[in-house]
Amino acid sequence: MHIAEKFNWAEARRQPGPVCLTIFLLQCAKVVTDAPTASGPWLCQPAPRCGGQIYNPVEQCCDDDTILPLNRTRLCGPNCTFWPCFELCCPESFGPQKFVVKLKVLGVKSRCFSSPTSRNCPRKRRT
Secondary structure (H helix, E strand, C coil), X not given: CCHHHHCCHHHHHHCHHHHHHHHHHHHHCHHHHCCCCCCXXXXXXXXXXXXXXXXXXXXXXXXXXXXXXXXXXXXXXXXXXXXXXXXXXXXXXXXXXXXXXXXXXXXXXXXXXXXXXXEECCCCCXX
């Protein structure tokens, strides 16, 4: 038997006080109305910061306290490009400069000596 079948609607019509009070209390209850309804980001998590500024990690990265777009490229030596959001440019020797592009590892302060190699940069431009 459902609750609606047990409820005496005829009696409720004669004494509307309890029904109105119940409806009023349900409409004023904060339990339901304070629930988050938007699908946007919740502010209970700290926003990522870079050099004191907030940035969006979906579109940007922080490289040496500078906010960069994820698709930004830079030169690594005279003949090679790399993505500073995902890679490091590392000099390999002290003589005639040879450069190596290494991968940044998520969650770790990436350094040239400990990061995995992505590719070697050519010494001369290919023609």
